[in-house]
Amino acid sequence: MSAxxxxxxxxxxxxxxxxxxxxxxxxxGKDLDLASLRxxxxxxDFWTFCCINCLHVLDELRPLEEKYSDVLVTIGVHSPKFxxxxxxxxxxxxxxxxxxxxxxxDDPELLTWQAYxxxxxxxxxxxxxxxxxxxxxxxxxxxxxLESLVEELIEEHDAKGTLHRGDGPYVAPPxxxxxxxxxxxxxxxxxxxxxxxxxxxxxxxxxxxxxxxKVGQIGSGKRGFADGNAExxxxxxxxxxxxxxxxxxxxVGYDVLVADTVNHRLRGVNTATGEVTTVAGNGVQRLLDxxxxxxxxxxxxxxxxxxxxxxxxxxxxxxAWAEKAxxxxxAMAGTxxxxxxxxxxxxxxxxxxxxxxxLDDGTADVAMFAQPSGVDTxxxxxxxxxxxxxxxxxxxxxxxxxxxxxxxxxTGLGLFDFGFRDGPADEARLQHPxxxxxxxxxxxxxxxxxNGAVRRYDPATHTVGTLAEGLQEPAEVLVDHSVxxxxxxxVVETNQHQLVxxxxxxxxxxxxxxxxxxxxxxxxxxxGQHKLTARFTAPVGQKLDYRWGDPTQLQVSASPEELILxxxxxxxxxxxxxxxxxxxxxxxxHITARAAACDGEEGxxxxxxxxxxxxxxxWGIPVQLDDAGEDHLELDLRGLN
Numbered sequence: 001m002s003a004x005x006x007x008x009x010x011x012x013x014x015x016x017x018x019x020x021x022x023x024x025x026x027x028x029g030k031d032l033d034l035a036s037l038r039x040x041x042x043x044x045d046f047w048t049f050c051c052i053n054c055l056h057v058l059d060e061l062r063p064l065e066e067k068y069s070d071v072l073v074t075i076g077v078h079s080p081k082f083x084x085x086x087x088x089x090x091x092x093x094x095x096x097x098x099x100x101x102x103x104x105x106d107d108p109e110l111l112t113w114q115a116y117x118x119x120x121x122x123x124x125x126x127x128x129x130x131x132x133x134x135x136x137x138x139x140x141x142x143x144x145x146l147e148s149l150v151e152e153l154i155e156e157h158d159a160k161g162t163l164h165r166g167d168g169p170y171v172a173p174p175x176x177x178x179x180x181x182x183x184x185x186x187x188x189x190x191x192x193x194x195x196x197x198x199x200x201x202x203x204x205x206x207x208x209x210x211x212x213x214k215v216g217q218i219g220s221g222k223r224g225f226a227d228g229n230a231e232x233x234x235x236x237x238x239x240x241x242x243x244x245x246x247x248x249x250x251x252v253g254y255d256v257l258v259a260d261t262v263n264h265r266l267r268g269v270n271t272a273t274g275e276v277t278t279v280a281g282n283g284v285q286r287l288l289d290x291x292x293x294x295x296x297x298x299x300x301x302x303x304x305x306x307x308x309x310x311x312x313x314x315x316x317x318x319x320a321w322a323e324k325a326x327x328x329x330x331a332m333a334g335t336x337x338x339x340x341x342x343x344x345x346x347x348x349x350x351x352x353x354x355x356x357x358x359l360d361d362g363t364a365d366v367a368m369f370a371q372p373s374g375v376d377t378x379x380x381x382x383x384x385x386x387x388x389x390x391x392x393x394x395x396x397x398x399x400x401x402x403x404x405x406x407x408x409x410x411t412g413l414g415l416f417d418f419g420f421r422d423g424p425a426d427e428a429r430l431q432h433p434x435x436x437x438x439x440x441x442x443x444x445x446x447x448x449x450x451n452g453a454v455r456r457y458d459p460a461t462h463t464v465g466t467l468a469e470g471l472q473e474p475a476e477v478l479v480d481h482s483v484x485x486x487x488x489x490x491v492v493e494t495n496q497h498q499l500v501x502x503x504x505x506x507x508x509x510x511x512x513x514x515x516x517x518x519x520x521x522x523x524x525x526x527x528g529q530h531k532l533t534a535r536f537t538a539p540v541g542q543k544l545d546y547r548w549g550d551p552t553q554l555q556v557s558a559s560p561e562e563l564i565l566x567x568x569x570x571x572x573x574x575x576x577x578x579x580x581x582x583x584x585x586x587x588x589x590h591i592t593a594r595a596a597a598c599d600g601e602e603g604x605x606x607x608x609x610x611x612x613x614x615x616x617x618x619w620g621i622p623v624q625l626d627d628a629g630e631d632h633l634e635l636d637l638r639g640l641n
Contacts, residue, residue, distance in 0.1 A: 024103060119621055256269040264281050393433065411425040424462065522622045566579035
């Protein structure tokens with residue numbers, strides 16, 4: 001057994017729980033169970049389609065699924081976070097949109113989630129050909145370790161005669177026809193036409209002002225990465241785009257900047273010639289502070305490096321030119337941060353965000369975001385952000401020096417609060433918004449994606465109202481000046497594969513369908529003394545870096561704060577003694593574990609120029625205090641390869 005797979009395998013031989021849910025997708029109408037999968041190595045991927053980390057795992061697993069297609073069966077267990085995600089038709093669209101080529105179990109009541117004691121999205125569970133659980137992992141970045149484990153399981157069960165080779169149960173759905181496929185956003189070009197970020201087709205599509213006639217396309221339409229002309233260039237699920245100011249476009253040679261999300265790159269596009277070039281990102285997914293190993297010195301720094309194309313990015317989702325900042329502002333969804341890009345200097349900067357997933361205001365270095373998505377700027381030079389996972393709208397106040405002076409929340413409460421409620425902004429609720437657009441009167445239109453609505457935030461009255469309803473996952477909204485008369489709204493209706501115009505009413509309506517909270521199963525914990533442990537094993541070829549002290553860290557807080565009487569805060573080490581308040585009946589424990597490791601062999605000194613890595617995993621664990629509960633909690637922070 002290799003050290004790498006040994007770090008993943010459980011030490012207890014435990015029979016896997018049955019797969020239960022509402023139904024199956026990608027199976028040709030057939031229901032699956034563990035008995036029908038006997039003889040195969042089964043990889044359960046617990047996911048929800050709002051989660052950027054889950055989307056990362058989908059892409060991490062594709063090469064593994066292809067390489068071991070005759071012995072490995074991946075089962076996507078969709079256990080939703082938001083109410084919208086529990087709708088069957090929404091899940092069907094997501095499975096199609098993300099080109100998931102394995103069976104998916106619809107688990108809206110989290111039955112299988114609970115049976116496998118999942119605590120975070122994503123969670124991965126490996127079941128061997130005899131039906132026993134052999135690995136249970138949370139987070140992303142496990143592809144290399146899983147490959148090693150699969151190889152060992154193949155050898156072990158080939159020898160036992162319990163491995164069955166052959167095709168798995170996946171049945172491909174019929175392909176969708178049409179000019180657009182799950183478009184992510186659109187921009188109006190200077191000539192009045194619209195450039196659509198055609199995410200599902202992995203290309204850019206140019207539509208005429210009627211929003212129906214296709215004028216042209218840039219990109220081959222094949223998932224991948226390649227610079228080149230309009231026919232040969234390749235994208236991978238691009239999501240956002242922005243027009244480059246004319247005086248800058250003349251100097252850099254491209255007039256549109258594209259967030260090429262799954263390629264983790266920014267691409268420059270010359271719409272006149274169709275030429276595509278990479279201007280930022282090296283294609284490697286960025287890990288938080290991955291270049292810096294020492295936790296005590298891995299502080300927040302705006303400058304990230306001199307060569308933009310040598311830097312790692314993480315799922316850039318949208319961007320907008322910010323004149324006051326003198327650069328593009330980029331929503332870096334994968335690291336829960338806001339980046340900047342200066343096209344003249346070819347420079348990438350960190351503009352705001354600690355990297356910890358959550359909702360917290362303040363200065364740029366302490367502010368927290370959760371999958372920031374849509375970006376737009378206002379007449380004052382400030383930047384508005386759709387912060388999707390917190391169902392919030394945030395604003396970056398840009399100082400006179402062009403940097404972020406502070407981060408504020410216009411509306412939204414946090415990771416687990418959502419709904420459809422208008423009124424005072426501190427009481428209003430959104431559900432996973434992906435787009436924002438500043439309107440002529442200074443208010444902000446919001447693509448309230450999972451509510452299927454366009455909402456409006458009015459800074460003057462600090463209220464939220466509704467402009468339009470009945471849309472299918474609107475991902476972007478912008479003011480359309482291409483029609484005569486008063487401006488109208490142009491909405492990118494992702495799940496209807498179209499752009500639509502809707503009137504811009506002079507007054508917003510008021511809707512109240514209630515506020516909700518994510519209802520995940522609560523972990524029973526005993527009040528009083530409670531031990532917390534995060535386990536970490538460095539990947540093969542790496543070792544924990546003790547040159548400057550303990551290279552591990554735990555950050556612990558709670559909602560409400562009064563839940564933890566002792567032990568909250570940040571300190572070194574991966575164990576913590578908490579005291580939980582017996583007067584609080586329930587709440588959420590927010591835990592972030594970090595570990596710093598460098599390339600090197602056990603028993604030897606770390607080389608002076610070794611590559612070093614900072615690993616991080618965040619958990620939000622709903623708990624209920626009960627004398628019958630556990631007095632300890634163990635979580636896994638695994639090494640990434």
